[in-house]
Amino acid sequence: MADKTVADPVAAEAYPDKGTSELVINESWTPDLLPSGWMYTRHGKFPWYASPAVQLGLVAFVCFLCPGMFNALGGLGGGGKTDATLADNMNTALYSTFAVVGFLAGTIVNRLGVRVSIGFGGLGYCIYAGSLLASVHHNVPGFNIFAGAFLGVCAGILWAAQGVIMVSYPTEAQKGRYWAWFWGIFNIGGCIGSLIPLGQNIHVTTASTVSDGTYIAFIVLMCAGAVLALSLVDADKIIRSDGTRVVLMKNPSWKSELIGLWTCIKAEPYIILLFPMMWSSNWFYTYQENAINAAYFDTRTRALNDFLYWFAQICAASVIGPLLDNDKIRRTVRARVMYVTLVVLTAVIYGAGYAWQKKYTRETVGAETFVPWDWTTSGFVGPMFLYFFYGAYDAVWQGSMYWTMGALSNSGRRTANYVGFYKGLQSAGAAVMWSLDSNKLSFKSEWISNIALLLGSLVVAGPLILIRIKDHVSLEDDLADVDETIADVVPTILASEKA
Template identity: 65%
Template sequence: MAESKSAHVGTESTYHDTDGEITRPRGWMYKSIGLGKFNVGWYASPKFQLGMVAFVCFMCPGMFNALSGLGGGGKSTPELADDMNTALYSTFAVVGFFAGTFVNRMGVRLALSFGGIGYTIYSISLLVSEHATVPGFNIFAGALLGVCAGLLWGAQGTIMMSYPGEQRKGRYFAWFWAIFNVGACIGSLIPLGQNINVKTNKTVGDGTYIAFIVLMFFGACLALFLCDADKVVRPDGSRVILMKNPSWWTEIKGLWQTLFAEPWIVLLFPMFWSSNWFYIYQQNGINGAHFDTRTKALNGFLYWFAQIVAAVIVGPLLDIERFRRTVRARAALIGLFVLTVIIWGSGYAWQRKYTRESTSEAAVKAGTFTPTDWTTPGYVGPMFLYFFYGMYDAIWQGIVYWFMGALGNSGRKLANLAGFYKGLQSAGSAVMWSLDKNKMSYMNEYASNFGLLCGSLLFAAPVVFMKIKDTISVEEELEGTGETLEDVLPPSAIEQKRMGEHNL
């Protein structure tokens, strides 16, 4: 967010809409869009901007998730996808950790658009590999996507956590996550429709990859139409807290200040690390290993649909104003621990039924294993397990984002937290992709997930119970940014604040 503030004195108008009487700058960006219940804010509002980001993620990582959800990147064997994703998450881990610095300097628009290009090239490389042996290009595409995804998700996390006010962060997560996963659902329907009669485990066709490429490129272009963060005005008239005139040095310094000024943040790192660890087991160890092509596509659709269901439930629950934020935070942590034990405990019964060897290509050729189809007796059990795994993912991600959002409102600080989150998340994924490539047993993959998820919640407990506050003052957030109250609050709020201090 390298954009500098522009002067707003004498350039404001009063607008009347569903949020009441609000003072906003003049211009097309600040005129309400829609009427009554169908009002979606104004172009430079948090709601509209987050909606645009959600559609960018709908087209780019949403389609990538649909492709990955087929197991092996849509191929009959996972080896190439394992290599590409090891490269992807290795670079993602490095770039993601420093993503906040890059996003604060580049701005959210460029970071998101550049990120979308990486997804497009990744899918192109998979299509090319169907017609030629190009391992170098495949690994390059994976590594490039790691760089691009680090920037995209760093920008997305910044917008989702810093644009809304304190009492709307759960709802904004729900809105974003639902739209984003509609992309994965639609993406899963593409291979389902094209392989509706395929009852063996084979690679998806060229048409599937071409559809993904077109949609991903459209998402990258859409990101260019976002507005800069310094132009965003919230419903109460306040603005996003940024670093005024950031330089590379101030952003690198701010990164380390975030870490060393609040060292207890490292207690959240195990949650960050384990937040994508389970994808590899679920996508390759369950869906990719045990089901035929058309059923893998159906399972993928159900997995991402479950995320939509979970997001629209958990988001509003995290924002219930009847209870203080400290109470909600503790209840969320305890509830997540209980869900982990129930859902992942149920997964043990399924995993006991097969091994990596019993579902291998050799077993299929020998006639000792037939991939499960949705017409196979007993399919309903694993179908619901996979559905609940999808719900669990959305609940986990939503609560982690909400915890981070509860630790601050500053765009600069939250960009750095989002970077730590995506960097460590990707490092965990890189390790797990490597273990899967080296044929770690499915039972050990399952056990590592169960242990990491439960253990990381225990590590996070001191932060949740002791560091999350009911509210954070604007003065705390402005410290070290070079901004003032006049930069981020409307005149009426500043006057009210001063009158309150005078009365004290």
């Protein structure tokens, strides 16, 4: 234990006491002087178990096995089936419930803790893949829609908890790198998952539903991820590399958490300008997976494209994460460079996408005379690289979103609400797009909606990214939305921070 007790600005916790909240001043720690117990025991240079690095690694592997495998399955187009209609309907149900739960997910995570939240969240992925397997042999639309809706509930909670870990566990100087590590490990799941159908369908040169073995492999791996989640520890036990803890509400009430959604916006009203970017952040998956990969390519080529898409995410994350954390450049400058980069990449990559999209329509690829392209088809290299860069762009967009939210606050409580807004709006957008695809919106219209939403959302988010991101978030800003009943002790903590 440290020699003296000080106000740790990031370790402050609010405990309800007889209907009121109390801000508690905790002991401060250093990386060389940690609490006793196995969670804080170091093994050589390996960090302690309750450190951000270890916990981020664990949650990355959970996402590797659950949403990573889900992404690989979805990346095949149509959930691995020839007809994408069932997957469209399942995903409409999925993202509809995800949108509703997503808005409240930060509140749920603050109440239940990250370990229970992620463990529960992993269950939905197993059921979703199992329902697709069942649909190959029986007509079970009710079960399929339930599986999609239930996964929306589970995924909303899982991703909110993951977001809390991502944006509040690292120090301000580590947030970009931690995101890159997570995104790389997570998308290795997508890569390996895409190799399963590639290996099992390597000789299939026609468009067809993937084999039972493919679905079974996904189910087993997803179940393993749900079990692995139980090895996590909750945020109140985490000590960062600089000795600080995460700002949390200890045993919050549901009422205080719901009120917290409003006070979060009140403390940082500019966050509303980020909402269109949140809405757009999953919109493009439907177009890429169904209008390109599933529509134009045979089974093994879809699996190859799927692999390249997630591999591109790893490559892009390994570049964008360290660049966003480059401490030789002020954070405000990095934010502006990031913004300009997003605008340029959107125009260039989606502009190239139009050159490919104008070659075909939903009607031409649906004709009986259409022969799906194989990787041996002359001219395949062009759309292959296009799909690769679509994957890289996704990583840059998502990484910029997480970094921006992390740059606005170091508070675990507030960032949980930010991530809740993010996942809720993201999923609402995805639900609309899956529904439009299910109703056979033209591929050209889908492309137009992609580039229009992405560029438009960047215009709206400009003032927040260019003005509101600061070089450092002060404790006073992070405590701007604390309960009025504890406001009288905030000056003591601020004074201690300055000391």
